[in-house]
Amino acid sequence: MKTSSFLQGMAVAAMLLFAGDVRAQSGALSKFPKGATPQEIGQRIANRFVASPHPNFGRPRPPRVITYPETCAWYGSLTFAKESGNKTLLQQLAARFEPLLGSRDTLIPVPDHVDYTVFGSVPLELYQQTKDSRYLAIGKRFADKQWGPPEGKRVTDDSRRFYAKGYTWQTRLWIDDMFMITAVQSQATRATGDRSYIDKAANEMVFYLDSLQKPNGLFYHAPNAPFFWGRGNGWMAAGMSELLRSVPKDNPNRSRILKAYQAMMASLLKYQAEDGMWRQLIDDPRSWPETSCTGMFTYAMITGVKNGWLDKKVYGPAARKAWLKLITYINEDGDISDVCEGTNMKNDHQYYLDRKRLTGDMHGQAPLLWCATALLRK
Template sequence: MPRLAVLCSAAVLVAPLNAEGPFRNRDNPDLHDEAEGTYPVPYHLPKPEEITAVLERIHANLDRAMATKVVNAKTGAEITDLTTFNADAVASQGERNGFHVMTYATGVTHAGMLAAADATGDARYRDFVARHVEFLGRTIPYFRAQAEQIGAKNSSYRRLFDTNSLDDSGSMCAALIKARFAGIGPDLRPEIKHWADYIRFKEIRIADGTVARHRPQPESLWADDAYMCIPALAQMGRLTGDRAWFDEAAKQAVQIARHLFNPTVGLYMHGRHLNQPLTAEFRWGRANGWVILAQCELLDVLPQDHPLRPEILATYRRHVQALAELQSGAGLWHQLLDKPDSYLESSCTAMFVYAIAHGINRGWISPVTYGSVAQAGWLGLAQQVNAQGQIEGSCVGTTLASDHVYYYNRPTSAHHGHAYGPVLMAGAEMLRLYRNQGKLFDIKLQFRTYHFVPKKS
């Protein structure tokens, strides 16, 4: 049952939090301070070891839940002989079939593990990625040979052998390039090139060149596709040194925003259909999260002199401003960002915490307002990670829909991979944020709240 009650004029479905409230601020030593409030989630300055403990629980859970083995699809028995053809051989999808080794959620998980390895220095996060990349390198030839017999569409690695969407390609492509830069092998350059070429040259586009899908309408634009193409394109620019990859990544960032971003409210609609010129805007949380993650990854590597960089940065800043204004009283954001009677959702919250903390660390936004927003977001998000390292309150896979009822009532599950990479990224970035205390800013507790005060230059 939910442990957090949120009062509003309508019934609220709230994702469960994993510690009992109400909480007092432990940073206030005066236990009799009548002016100190109580909070539905912890409200304090978190210690680095507290953040690290959350990341370690997630790692332990995923290290167990995300199997790297070939199994018989009919019996579940492990197959260790990869020299003999077996039509029933598949890659294990992990616990409750929620963690396949080659999905876009897994690509984000790899990015999160690499971020955690960098932020903590703990080799276990890097080892996790190495185990998965080694498994891919070892099994791709086996499943390729199998696909020649049973057909690529029937293969466990269909996303590689029969690529037909950005979901099949972009996230894993970007993750494999990051692994390559981290020195994690084996070398999967052919697979990287295959997916990158699909994104740049084969994915469907509308007349102005913006990536699109032929579902659910003949020409549909999805905000999700910002993450499913832009990071891979940007990482290819970094990998190859060819500026054309950066140009395409920046073009997609700008044009997706021009089609889907509402500068008045500062949010993205989930998507739109070109056969409907007057579009109702459904502001789904994770769609906005995908975009802001993609913007961060692009801005990290886009040349400073690129002509589209100022527009991308301005859109990012306006987006952050709107998100800060919509944060809930529990630190999390809602499934539908502008609908406070929709439930509090973990995956989008993690994406926003990461993007805001990252922007402060990179100097794109000021810590004055946004430092406290990121901190409050992390404190709420950490309560969604249970003792087993599972992340509760994360919306399952969601299509581009045309009514609020659908979005309001999407189920949540700790056994789908969408939140894991973003929470790892958020925790890693919060560790970096607090390391910048005393360098970029000081954190002062005044009037029972936190002020991130910039250091004088």
């Protein structure tokens, strides 16, 4: 009798666990406990951004112009404002831009490098939400310059060679580029309806895939930096996600990009730690859990599940686990810790392991906003 009761109890417990697991899978990206919802987290991080210095790069001496980490956090704040329906936040983010239209226009970078050209994604998003033509003019100038004739002090023989082959003259074959280029070009298509922008970006993406993706689905930082650096791969994951969200279905490169994206996501699933995080060097268990790459991979998986590119029963729980762990790194000021500092490219394994861990750096703040936005998207 006791044995029978015990077995019945175990069967009931198993059924409850199974039911709970099914519910977790079905609501993996839609049901979060209080304090962990995308609305709450997104608002905290966006508020932190609004209150941050301008320009900002997390250093004692501010940069001369707006740099890409601030651009990425600004873009994320804007998309979060849109998906959360927060008109007050939109007004605050537009007010942050207003000085750039007047006395502080020198803070706008010159679009002569991928890290500067991505700035165009911000005015293009402001235009889409406000229809103010001043933003469109600035954003288009940045997107157009990326494929315009090479000019300025950054032009090299490689620049001219890539341009002659139909690629942007800002090509340098660092995986970071595949967010910087795709973000502004995708935004230009969304703002104007002109698909030539995103078609060129898709062609560029395939060039990078052919050059840098490895058989395991991950990417070396560059041809002469054979390491699976976390945030570098994060830029690629986020860049493919941004591109696939808007690239037309009849684009001849779409299937190639989707296949590469799915191969990368499958590989990332294998390297995800039990607690949900990914590491500074993805395949090196000695390296530390890093928040900016974890945020970017989480964004890519959420986007894939929401758009049907990934199996929701597999990737939904993985993205949920990553999100719930990631937000534990946020302190009471709204700053996330364990963000890899800005990183150059170097053929030195130890160089990547030794990068400083920063708190509140925009490289880490931005992906939190992207994730919050993606979780709110229908």
